[in-house]
Amino acid sequence: MKKWNVAAIRAAKGKTKLGCCTAYDACFARLADEAGVPVLLVGDSMGNNTLGYSNTLPVRMEETLSAVAAVSRGAKNALVVADLPFGSYQCGDDLAMANAVRCLKEAGADAVKLEGGEEYASLIRRMTSAGIPVLGHVGMMPQSVNAYGGFKVQGKTPDAAEKIVRDARAVEEAGAFAVTLECVPHALASKLTKDLSIVTIGIGAGPDCDAQWLVMHDLLGLNDNVPKFAKKYASIADNVRAAFSCYVQEVSDGIFPPKSDS
Ligand code: KIV
Numbered sequence: 001m002k003k004w005n006v007a008a009i010r011a012a013k014g015k016t017k018l019g020c021c022t023a024y025d026a027c028f029a030r031l032a033d034e035a036g037v038p039v040l041l042v043g044d045s046m047g048n049n050t051l052g053y054s055n056t057l058p059v060r061m062e063e064t065l066s067a068v069a070a071v072s073r074g075a076k077n078a079l080v081v082a083d084l085p086f087g088s089y090q091c092g093d094d095l096a097m098a099n100a101v102r103c104l105k106e107a108g109a110d111a112v113k114l115e116g117g118e119e120y121a122s123l124i125r126r127m128t129s130a131g132i133p134v135l136g137h138v139g140m141m142p143q144s145v146n147a148y149g150g151f152k153v154q155g156k157t158p159d160a161a162e163k164i165v166r167d168a169r170a171v172e173e174a175g176a177f178a179v180t181l182e183c184v185p186h187a188l189a190s191k192l193t194k195d196l197s198i199v200t201i202g203i204g205a206g207p208d209c210d211a212q213w214l215v216m217h218d219l220l221g222l223n224d225n226v227p228k229f230a231k232k233y234a235s236i237a238d239n240v241r242a243a244f245s246c247y248v249q250e251v252s253d254g255i256f257p258p259k260s261d262s
Contacts, residue, residue, distance in 0.1 A: 004038045004079040006111060006133045006177040012038075013199050018211035020201060021219055024050045024067050028216060029074030039201075040078040041113060041135075041213065042068045044085045044143070049217040056142050059085040061099055065107045072108030081135055082109035086143040089114050093123050100132050113180065115141035117167020121174040128175030136171030138164055139205065140183035153204075155184040164188060165195075172198045180213065181205040183229075204229035 002008075012018055020039035023029040024046040032040060046067055047053040068082040082103035089096035096114075103109040111133035114120060124134045140154045148154075155161040164184055171179050178199035181189045186206025193200045193209050202209030204227065218226040221235040250256035 001036065001077045003077050006079065009039065009079060009199055010177055013197075013210050018199075018201075019214075020211050021214045022046075022049075022216045023071045023075070024216070026070040026074030028220075029071040029078070029080075030076075032216065033075040033078045037078055039081060039211070040071055040075050041081045041083055042071050042109070043215065044083045045215050049215060049223070055145055057086045057145070061085060061088045061102070064088070065102060068103055068107035068109050079110045080108065081111045081113050082107060084112055084114045089120075089123065093126060096123055097126060097130065100127055101130075104132060111135055111177070113137055115143050117164070118170040121170040124171060124174035124176055134171075134174075134176045135201070136168070136174075136176040136179040137182065138167040138171060138179060138184075139181050142182075151183075153183045153185070155188050161185070161188050165192065168192050168196060168200075172196050178211070181209060 009018070018038050020041065021032060021037055022043040022045055023032055023040040024042060029040055042064065044056040044059045044064070046063070047056040047059040051059065051063065053059065064082060064085050068080065072080050084096070084099060088099040100112045103112050112127065113135040115137040117136070117138045124136065127134050140151065142151065145151060155164040168179050168181070176198060178201055179196070181192060181200050181202045183204040186208065189200065189202050189205035190208035199211055200209040201211040201213055203213040214230055217223045218230040219233050221232040222237050224237055226232055247256065
């Protein structure tokens with residue numbers, strides 16, 4: 001298998017649909033990579049999935065860098081994308097540039113992702129001009145949960161749909177190699193996928209996108225409850241609970257470790 005790069009992701013548009021997912025540590029990154037997942041996103045969803053926060057907002061740059069470095073060590077062929085956490089790119093473009101550079105230079109990411117459309121186009125342009133591949137993210141942007149007043153499907157009214165179209169175009173024109181479409185009406189995602197030259201990666205955006213995201217903890221069934229649009233391909237949580245409880249029982253019953261002469 002060859003290492004995925006942004007040129008190969010771009011070239012897949014219209015040819016191969018890509019099943020991509022998040023990863024937050026070296027162990028699961030290695031397993032996903034060995035299974036052929038082309039893109040591993042070190043999502044700020046690590047906030048909910050591994051760090052125990054109630055949403056993505058508290059995730060710190062240092063936590064992102066540590067997770068990106070672990071995923072980069074675990075993945076040989078997947079493209080590793082660092083999701084810039086809340087506050088790391090909203091407080092000025094120089095700080096945003098410095099943080100994006102750290103993701104590639106210190107943590108080994110291949111690209112960065114950031115949430116935002118028209119308003120972030122000049123920053124995306126600056127990053128791509130500096131050789132930092134950028135994956136955009138429009139539609140429902142979880143870092144704006146407080147502005148929305150909850151996690152809500154975006155783009156339902158004609159004006160809101162038009163804003164998402166403008167955002168996606170701005171991200172494309174700024175040089176992003178792909179754009180995440182999160183929780184947007186399926187017809188809108190379908191139209192954007194046809195109209196844009198860059199790869200669309202949907203999550204809760206229907207089947208017509210060029211690629212899909214799933215959060216790894218949803219995909220593997222590590223989370224008991226998953227969003228309606230997600231699919232559990234395994235029920236790991238049940239196996240993990242059963243293994244822990246069997247271990248505790250065997251130690252308490254004197255079964256493990258077994259008696260032996262040495
Ligand atoms: O952090 C995340 O999990 C995301 C999704 C779009 C996959 O941004």
